[in-house]
Amino acid sequence: MPIVFVDLETTSLREPWLPGGRQIWQLAVIRREDDGRETTYNRFVPLRELDLERATEQALTISRFERHPESHGSEVDVATGREIAELMVELTADQPVWVGAAPWTDASDVLHLMHVHGLIPLEATDVPWDFRLVCVISQLLGRTALPPTAAVGEMAAMVGIDQSAYAIHDALADTYFVRDLFDALARSGDGRAGTP
DSSP: OOEEEEEEEESOSSOTTSTTOOOEEEEEEEEEOTTSOEEEEEEEOOGGGOOTTSSOHHHHHHTTGGGOGGGGTOOTTBOOHHHHHHHHHHHTTTOOEEEESSHHHHHHHHHHHHHHTTSSOTTOOSOSSOSOOEEHHHHHHHHSOSOTTSOHHHHHHTTTOOGGGSOTTSHHHHHHHHHHHHHHHHHHTTSOSOOO
């Protein structure tokens, strides 16, 4: 079964369907096929589509919003919200397993984006991806004796992953971190979690 490692950067933490709710401004995906081949996608929503007046300073600071390509006069990897939603429809058409660090939040946001652009009906009875979302943070907690409030970097180190080697809070770097954690957990466990 294919796997999609997904991470987003958003404008706030407020639920996307509420007035002034969060918007995706960066989406990154690594799609792993059954044969182990991987394809990476990194997209930024155009600034003109973002309601930055409703964004929280904390969310933009943590996610280092100043990295947005258009802030530097570049259009590289910039795609409309609709194009990003269409990409996710394409990448999830065969119901891959969704793996992330906050998969429920990210999947909800992507589903909302798909709906906003009319790509899935409001009355849809199922999601486009496998419903069993995989959270690598929860898996780490299950493998360590650390408390749930432990730092992710501390937990990752216990399976041999150095979080400081990644530019955390950049969706693309976060997908590599998630993928590497997933594979490390598979190697340290019973091997059912993935293809290292």
